[in-house]
Amino acid sequence: MGNTVTTKKPADAKPSTAACTLSMKAIQDIMDVLGGKWRISIVTCLCFSPRRFSELLKMVDGISGKVLSRELKDLEMNKLISRTVKDTQPITVEYAITDYGNSFKELIQIMAEWGVKHRKKIIGH
Amino acid sequence: MGNTVTTKKPADAKPSTAACTLSMKAIQDIMDVLGGKWRISIVTCLCFSPRRFSELLKMVDGISGKVLSRELKDLEMNKLISRTVKDTQPITVEYAITDYGNSFKELIQIMAEWGVKHRKKIIGH
DNA sequence: CTGTATCCACCTTGATACTG
């Protein structure tokens, strides 16, 4: 990471400014979709199994109904999750990860592993 | 992901609820440190090269001085970055990634790659 | 240059009540 630049801007003092900027943009793109307080948690949860609204409400710790509703809508708009209404009585709604959303799974898995590995350090400030 | 659970809770309707919860917690831990609108960008930037305050102000697009200052303080408290005052005239301050912060590099690299790969899809909503 | 202090507008959220 950092020394594979072929461009030659006049004088940037630092090398690889372009590569850096590119990475930052790419990560911003992800964060536009997955950022915020809740979205990663929701997607992570759905990566394991489809869930109903009320199940997510319980599993995503601390989220309120209003916010969950909105976040699910956003994620659906971005094609990361799907929403299926089942005409049970009363109706239930199932949210599931899409194929596209599933491509985050790899990422999420790595993050989760990292989180577990570094847990002590993070918690102990 | 999802079928390696050995616990056997009474009846969770879904398997691997425990693993799911664990992953969500782990990711929350990361997000406590790296979440928010700016922190990942700052760390990503510093992964490439140490930077001065004013450099970061330019490179992290849209951030204000007040917020950058605060975020840097947080990241320093969490030992992800270091702060070095150089007694030039006038003084300059250099922020750099720590060894610990550097362990995020792997993660960031993967995220950046993913972002680049999926750029079109994300941008095209 | 590297910040901090203050003021203020905006956004997000939680609680509650309500609909289909």
Place this chain on the structure above:
DNA sequence: CAGTATCAAGGTGGATACAG
């Protein structure tokens, strides 16, 4: 069950001015 509407309250960010 699965949301939506409303409102009040707090947090967060930007601009500006200022300090070391």
